[in-house]
Amino acid sequence: MRLTVARYHTPSGRCIQKPYTKGNKKGYDEDLLDRYNAGEYYNIDSIQFNDSLKYTSLVKKRTVYGGGGIMPDVFVPVDTTEYSKYYRDMLAKGVIYQFALDYVDKHRAELKANYKSVKDFDAKFHLTDADMKDFIAAGEKEKVKYNEEQYNISKNVFHTFLKGLICRDVFSDDSAYSIIVSHSNKDLQEALRLINDDARYNTLLTTGNTEYEKIAAKHKAKAAQKK
Structure with missing residues (x-):
């Protein structure tokens, strides 16, 4: 790539x-x-x-x-189902970034001792329920009112985002963030599935996405009807 x-x-x-x-x-x-x-x-x-x-x-x-x-x-639709208003408010107020920085400052020695590489961190590190309660409290301090339903909608995004930011700070490696969040990157995951599917890959390489021509024909027919 x-x-x-x-x-x-x-x-x-x-x-x-x-x-x-x-x-x-x-x-x-x-x-x-x-x-x-x-x-x-x-x-x-x-x-x-x-x-x-x-x-x-x-x-x-x-x-x-x-x-x-x-x-x-290959068309991969944007998935916004996990991006609640609560998530957007936490992001807009800078709570996510600040919490990650504060977390590393507080636990840096422990993190350095327990995780020797980005790969090791990726496999083993998880934020606890207590950590997430602290995260919610950090939002409250910034006037972001806690919403349990919306928090649960965005919970996986919060965990992934925070884990990536923490990993980047611990290892002083910008690529660390990308490695962590790649697991939830639907474009990348679809590309990996395609590359590992020889039959599908070779078909697309030969014919392209024939669905596009069908869509183009449909839009063309609709436009003609309006004239």
Whole structure:
């Protein structure tokens, strides 16, 4: 996997990033918001595929869509079911980050002694119920009212987020956070499943996601009916 903050082009010359005009950050951001409001992040049927953005790949001759960057072969919808208002309030007030810092300051010697590596920490470290009560109390101090129902909705997210931040601080390693939270990263987990499924991988490599063409045809038919 290659990540970049620069513009990266495929061998055929297509840019993987969504195009933008220099000096027009507002338009770039508004496009992302429009797609969010249209449901494109949650439902594959909501994504707009225009014929003008349709390409045939050079080697496999399969149909791919561009224009807004490159549409991936596998669509993974954004899952917001665990992000409650209580979670958002704790995040906005800085409670999550501050609690992680305070926790490490208080337990640094113990953490250093008990966990010799990020891998070891990942496998063995867990916040206790008492730790989470302290976390809730830290939120109360910042005027974030405890909501048991919403806390339970976001409990797994809190644990993962805090564990990643604590690990990063203990080992002074920015990559440590990514390693911890990768277990709950649905995009990464789907990519790993795909790579380990030879039949599915080879089918996508040969044909691409044929579902996209069906969706494009459906949107085209709806547009024609409105005329």
